[in-house]
Amino acid sequence: MPVNVRIPTPLRKLTHDEEVVETSAETIGAAIADLESRYPGIQDRLVDESGEVRRFVNVYVNEEDIRFLDNKDTALKDGDEVSIIPAIAGG
Amino acid sequence: MKALRCRECGQEYPLEARHVCEFDFGPLEVVYDYEAAKGRLTREAIEQRPHSMWRYAELLPIAGEPTVGRQVGFTPLIKADRLAARLGIRELWIKNDAVNYPTLSFKDRVVSVALSRAREMGFEVVACASTGNLANSVAANAASAGLTAFVFIPNDLEKGKVVNSLIYDANVIGIKGHYDEVNRLCAEIAGKYNWAFVNVNMRPYYAEGSKSQGFEILEQLGWKIPRHTVVPMASGSLLTKIHKSYQEAVKVGLVDEAEYSVHGAQATGCSPISTAYKEGQDFFKPVKPDTIAKSLAIGTPADGFYALKVFQETGAASDDVTDDEIREGIRLLAETEGIFAETAGGVTVGVAKKLIASGAIPADDSAVLCITGNGLKTLDAVENHAGDTKEIAPSLREFDALLDSDKELAAATK
Numbered sequence: 001m002p003v004n005v006r007i008p009t010p011l012r013k014l015t016h017d018e019e020v021v022e023t024s025a026e027t028i029g030a031a032i033a034d035l036e037s038r039y040p041g042i043q044d045r046l047v048d049e050s051g052e053v054r055r056f057v058n059v060y061v062n063e064e065d066i067r068f069l070d071n072k073d074t075a076l077k078d079g080d081e082v083s084i085i086p087a088i089a090g091g
Numbered sequence: 092m093k094a095l096r097c098r099e100c101g102q103e104y105p106l107e108a109r110h111v112c113e114f115d116f117g118p119l120e121v122v123y124d125y126e127a128a129k130g131r132l133t134r135e136a137i138e139q140r141p142h143s144m145w146r147y148a149e150l151l152p153i154a155g156e157p158t159v160g161r162q163v164g165f166t167p168l169i170k171a172d173r174l175a176a177r178l179g180i181r182e183l184w185i186k187n188d189a190v191n192y193p194t195l196s197f198k199d200r201v202v203s204v205a206l207s208r209a210r211e212m213g214f215e216v217v218a219c220a221s222t223g224n225l226a227n228s229v230a231a232n233a234a235s236a237g238l239t240a241f242v243f244i245p246n247d248l249e250k251g252k253v254v255n256s257l258i259y260d261a262n263v264i265g266i267k268g269h270y271d272e273v274n275r276l277c278a279e280i281a282g283k284y285n286w287a288f289v290n291v292n293m294r295p296y297y298a299e300g301s302k303s304q305g306f307e308i309l310e311q312l313g314w315k316i317p318r319h320t321v322v323p324m325a326s327g328s329l330l331t332k333i334h335k336s337y338q339e340a341v342k343v344g345l346v347d348e349a350e351y352s353v354h355g356a357q358a359t360g361c362s363p364i365s366t367a368y369k370e371g372q373d374f375f376k377p378v379k380p381d382t383i384a385k386s387l388a389i390g391t392p393a394d395g396f397y398a399l400k401v402f403q404e405t406g407a408a409s410d411d412v413t414d415d416e417i418r419e420g421i422r423l424l425a426e427t428e429g430i431f432a433e434t435a436g437g438v439t440v441g442v443a444k445k446l447i448a449s450g451a452i453p454a455d456d457s458a459v460l461c462i463t464g465n466g467l468k469t470l471d472a473v474e475n476h477a478g479d480t481k482e483i484a485p486s487l488r489e490f491d492a493l494l495d496s497d498k499e500l501a502a503a504t505k
Contacts, residue, residue, distance in 0.1 A: 009282045010113045019282075045114065055374065055396060056099070056116035060275060063268075065391065067377050083279065086111040088118040088393045089291045090220050090274035091298075091326020 005031060005082040014039045023082075028059060029072035031082065046084065056087045092152050095119040095295055098397075106154075108212060108287060110294040118393075119295045121152040129343045134314060137345075144200055144303035150339055151303065152296045153207045159236045160203020164303050166191050168311035168459070173427035174440075180447050182457035184317070185424075186308055188464070189432050194231045194255065195465035196224035196433075197304055197329065202232050202289060204300035209287035215239060216286040220277035222270050222325065222386045223252030224433075224464050229289060230261035241286065243273050248385060251468040269380055271391045301329045305336025308459055309346050316340070316349045319458035321443045323435040324355045324364050324409075325387040327398030329463070334401045352407035354451070355398055356442035358382035358434075362411035364395045369409070373399055383414045383472045384434040386464060408451035412441035418476050420444070421466060431466035439463075 002022040007015050015021055021038075025031035036043035048054050052072070059066045060083040066074045076082070095104040099117030110119055128149040140146035144164025145157050167187045175183035188197040202225070209217055218241040219229045226242035233240035242256050246265035256263045266273045281291040289297045309316060316337050322330040334353045340346045357365040360382030367375040375395040380388035392398070402409055412420065420440030425431050432440075439460050446452045466473070481497070483489040494501050 006279065008278070010111055010116065013113075045116070054116060056111065056118070058275070058391065063272065063275070065271075065377055068379075083275065085275055085278045086116045087391070088111050088116065089278050089281075089294060090270070091290060091328045091389060091393050 001078040003031065003076045003078065003080045003082060005035065006084065008084050008086055010086065011042060011045060011084070014042045014045070023076075026076055027072065028061070028066055028074045028076065028082070031076060032072075058085045058087045059083070060085065092154065093122045093124055096122045108209075108214075108292040110292050121295050121299055123150060123152075125339070125342050132343050132345065134310075134345060137310065144203070144300070144307070147303055147306045150299075150306070150336075150343070151204055152299045153204060154211050157203060157207045158210050159206035159232050160199060162192050163199045163203045164191065165307060168308060169428060169430070171428050171460075174424060177423060177427055178444050178447050179454050180452065180458060181455050184308075184312070184457070184459040185428060185430060186304060186311075186459055186461050187430055188304065189430060189436065189462050189466070193235075194224070194227040195468065196228065197301065197461075197463040198224045198228040199232070200303050201225075201297045201300035202228040205287070205289035205293045205297035206232050206236055206238065208296040209238070209289070209293060210236065212287070214287035216241065216284075217289060218242065218277070218280070218286045219289045220270070220274045220291070222388060223248045223255075223468070224386055225290065226261070226263070227252060227255040227468075230256040230259035230263075233261065234259040243277050243280075245269050245273055245385075245388075249469045249471045251470055252385075255468060270389050271377070271380075274389075274391075298328050298332055301332035302336035302339070304329070304461065305333040306340060306345075308333075309337070309340050312459075314346050316346055316351045317459040318350070318456050319352050319354065319452045320461065321354045321356055321439055321446065321452075321458060322461045323387055323439045323463055324357050324392065324398055325389040325435075326392045327355070327364055327394035329461070330355050331394050331397045331401055333461070334405065350406075352405045352452075353401050354407045354442070354446055355402065355409035356439045357409070357411040358384035358387050358417060358438050359411040359413045360384070361388045361390055363390060364392055364398050365409040365411040367395070367399055368402055373403075375399070382417075383469075384417055384438050385469070386433060386435045387438060408446055408449075410442045410445045410449075410451075412438055412445065416441040418473055421473055422477070424462070425466070430462065432462045433464035433466050433469040434472050435464055436462040436466070
């Protein structure tokens with residue numbers, strides 16, 4: 001059972017309108033690289049020049065913010081759910 | 092209104108229900124025609140208009156006339172001499188949104204804009220992620236406008252805030268988690284259902300409503316920018332919009348340019364923004380909230396980055412207060428000015444006290460404190476800290492005996 005990645009509306013043009021895509025990567029960083037190989041351009045939208053996840057992007061693994069885990073090194077295993085969510089919302 | 096524009100890269104978008112830039116996820120903001128506003132939004136014109144937030148309509152983001160919340164705003168600005176004496180400052184003002192119409196918090200401002208705009212766009216279902224006050228306001232204003240409301244709240248909110256949403260027959264969904272989890276879920280729901288989520292896809296319009304509190308402060312001070320303003324921070328949105336209202340008022344010629352500082356107040360149990368300020372960082376670390384100021388319990392504040400920029404640009408400071416200091420702030424405001432604020436108000440008063448004591452707000456200066464919500468909604472936070480009633484039989488003899496036995500009461504009769 002692979003890892004499901006939920007794609008936010010602003011990125012769905014890149015994923016051909018797919019809301020959920022699968023990956024078998026073992027970390028968040030590797031998952032972003034894997035998405036880039038299939039959906040060119042997506043990495044630039046998620047990661048800044050220094051390789052960090054962008055300021056206005058939140059990434060969650062099973063509902064936990066990766067900044068409370070190991071950021072891009074956060075490990076993934078079969079069955080995990082990854083959500084990519086614009087940070088600007090709420091309040 | 093001319094367009095939506097990304098605050099980071101400047102990319103423009105049409106005036107639709109969309110809140111982030113497709114390219115860098117930056118926040119979208121409404122672009123106005125300031126030249127046109129300058130001609131129409133004069134002091135004289137404003138002073139002829141009804142006493143509501145809509146007297147500044149040229150700088151609020153709806154296309155036509157407001158259809159929701161026409162009576163919202165223009166809350167009292169009180170000169171708080173007794174509190175000023177206690178805090179040790181020359182001049183102090185309270186902007187009292189604890190009596191905003193109709194749901195007793197500043198959120199009625201943002202909701203009347205968001206729902207008026209949602210109606211213009213043809214939405215019939217409105218929704219929000221809320222720490223309580225926003226849910227109350229969306230529920231009430233949707234009821235009066237005949238819109239269907241879905242409000243999403245953490246399941247551990249104060250009873251007052253839960254009942255205050257349910258009574259309007261809104262669909263209230265309690266989420267087993269804190270606000271940041273509610274918010275994440277709502278971002279996903281907003282991506283799937285075509286609703287007007289006031290603080291997700293409608294956020295560029297919604298957030299602008301907060302500027303009206305700033306415009307009112309300027310007008311009520313006799314068209315002057317206050318030297319110091321202290322604003323409570325959850326997402327940081329209100330603080331950035333009050334700052335923006337001061338900038339815009341200068342731009343359209345309503346007030347003269349002046350030096351001013353917009354300070355930010357948080358609860359120590361959820362203080363990602365004030366912590367970043369104190370550590371000299373320009374970014375914040377998310378936190379898991381643990382505070383009685385539940386209305387401010389946002390651990391991942393959307394506008395935290397921009398709030399930090401406001402401190403830098405206006406030479407302002409930020410600080411935070413403990414739960415005990417929050418309760419003390421609530422009591423202080425109540426005892427000196429007769430205003431019962433919710434926990435966020437205790438945060439604002441408590442932080443103002445600290446900033447005055449530290450000199451960040453000099454004692455010979457003047458400050459405005461923004462009180463954003465009503466204490467009747469957060470009774471749980473103070474009910475065991477407000478003292479007890481003294482019970483007696485309906486007998487004069489018992490009352491006399493009570494005075495004899497209770498020194499404090501006896502002193503009060505002098």
